[in-house]
Amino acid sequence: MRRIILYTGKGGVGKSTVSAATALKCSELGYHTLVMSTDSAHSLSDAFEFELADEPTPVLDNLDGLEVNVQSEIKKNWGVVQTYFKTLFSSQGLDNVVAEELSIFPGMEELFSLLRLIRLSEKYDVVIVDCAPTAGTLQLLSFPEVMRWYMEHLFSVERKLAKAIRPVANRLLSVPFPEDNVFDSIEKIYNGIDRLSQILTDPRTTTVRLVVNPEKMVLKESHRAYTYLMLYGLHVDEIILNKIIPHEVQDAYFSEWLSSQSKYIELAEMSFSPLPIRKLKLLRREVSGIGSLKEVARGLYGTGDEDPTHVRITHSPxxxxxxxxxxxxxxxxxxxxxxxxxxxxxxxxxxxxxxxxxxxxxxxxxxxxxxxxxxxxxxxxxxxxxxxx
Ligand SMILES: Nc1ncnc2c1ncn2[C@@H]1O[C@H](COP(=O)(O)OP(=O)(O)OP(=O)(O)O)[C@@H](O)[C@H]1O
Ligand SMILES: [Mg+2]
The missing domain is CATH 2.60.40.790 (Immunoglobulin-like)
Incomplete structure (x- = not known):
């Protein structure tokens, strides 16, 4: 079986914590599991209290961890095209720094990091992905379509043209014409994105889980995220409602928190219906180290053999x-x-x-x-x- 679960949500809601704990549970159930983070501000290492690298590193039996080096993925995939863009923009009199900025598209970081999934997912039973906060993840969604559009409408025509007119064009035009390696790079990315899209939009393989907290702004952002994920054909099969203050907290200081949380828990249940919601209480302290991740895993999946890899809802968007x-x-x-x-x-x-x-x-x-x-x-x-x- 090959199964990929992506966790995303607003900044700080608990994506890394839930990813790490879920990966731990999967490995305990006997799945050969990889947990990887595509967010450049990595916190998986903190969650595990174990230094992870840009290649899969064994953390426990059955469990490997990986923190993708986002910058090197961009360089690897986009370097050639980026160099071309920089020459192009500079030839138009743009400042180097601005040219550099313009050659990076929103969503690219997350996208190129996720390309690693194509190879890695073949090697594991389960891959858990700790994604960037919602905004980054959502920007990535439109990028494959933008890319496809360029490939089909522009580059296929340009390429044919390029062969014939480059020798003349470079002399006559003030804009440098792309070399073959630029086209090759774009074609390679395009094929990669195509493969990645197939993997990400196959609901038997990939589902997305949104991590939220019982707070107004968090829910609002997650509702939008849910719409866009669906719009781009990704399958959301669960909501994790994290950091719920337990009712045994009787301190008067927290009474308003308790009542506002219960209001937003109700709102989450109503608004995400029929999506299943998994609840996790706010623990007594920050989550760090295997011991406390096990506590989180118990909170999420109990002490039995509940299997986080089960797809919880199968409607197609x-x-x-x-x-x-x-x-x-x-x-x-x-x-x-x-x-x-x-x-x-x-x-x-x-x-x-x-x-x-x-x-x-x-x-x-x-x-x-x-x-x-x-x-x-x-x-x-x-x-x-x-x-x-
Ligand atoms: N249920 C919980 N109980 C107690 N602390 C928690 C819980 N969930 C998360 N935390 C703590 O909240 C902080 C943020 O969690 P985490 O790093 O998992 O969030 P994140 O969504 O990955 O954040 P970022 O957007 O920065 O990547 C961490 O200090 C973590 O230990
Ligand atoms: Mg994180």
Missing amino acids: MSLKRGDDKFILEIMLPFASKDELELFSKGDELAVVVGNYKRIITLPTTLVGRRIISSKFREGKLTIEFEGR
């Missing part, structure tokens, strides 16, 4: 059905609101825009060229009907 004389495409977009939702279609592409995020869905061949009869958005579900004949 997108479905296509055939009606009598129409096709019905359904996309789950919980928490999106009707006013921020827009739809555009062109050729085989359907663009769903929610606020600042845009998803381009390449329609299945059956739907290409069919007219959209209606679209409606109700109870977190976008339903688009296409003519059937």
Whole structure:
């Protein structure tokens, strides 16, 4: 079995702690487990009290840990293209530092780190990924589609053109023309991203778990994250509600905390339904070292053989059905609101825009060229009907 679980959530909610404890539990159940962190501000080493490196390092029986060196992943994957961009931007009179900044796209750090999953996931039964805070993770989501667009619309044309016109172009144009190795690099990344997307969007292999705390801002950010993860075809199968103050805390100082937490616990249960929620109380102290991670694992999964790798909910975020004389495409977009939702279609592409995020869905061949009869958005579900004949 190969299983990948990604943990993400707002900064400081407990992603690293939950990742480490879950990995520990998986290894105890006999799975050959890797826990890896893609967040450049690593804290897995702190959680384990064990120095991890850029290659898998044994932590315990059955359990390896890895903290990806984000900068070296960028250099490895993007170095050649980045050098080209820098020359390009400098040739336009941009300052070196600005050129350097512009050659890095948002989401790239997380994306290139996750490319490591392609090889690593073959070697383990379970890979637990401690992701960057939600913002970083979400930015990565649109990057594969941006890349695909460039490849299909721009670089395939440019490449053919390049061969013919480079000798002349370099003399005539003020903009340097990319060499073959730039195209090769982009093609390699493109193929990698394609493979990664297949792995990440296969709900039998990969599920995402959102770590939250019973607080207003944390829940708000997580609701948005949930929508976008779905929009990009990732499968969220559990919410971890962490840092719940136990009711035995009777100190008057905490009474307001207790009542506000119970309000937000209720809100979380209601708003994420039907997603299962796993609760974890705030321990007496910070979580650090194997002993306290075991305590967290007990809090999350009990003392029995409950298996964290089980996929807890299997609905697909997108479905296509055939009606009598129409096709019905359904996309789950919980928490999106009707006013921020827009739809555009062109050729085989359907663009769903929610606020600042845009998803381009390449329609299945059956739907290409069919007219959209209606679209409606109700109870977190976008339903688009296409003519059937
Ligand atoms: N249930 C808990 N009880 C007590 N302390 C906790 C609990 N969960 C997390 N912590 C503590 O909260 C702090 C933040 O946790 P952690 O590093 O796991 O969060 P994170 O989401 O990975 O943060 P970052 O966004 O910085 O990566 C740590 O000091 C950790 O020990
Ligand atoms: Mg962390």
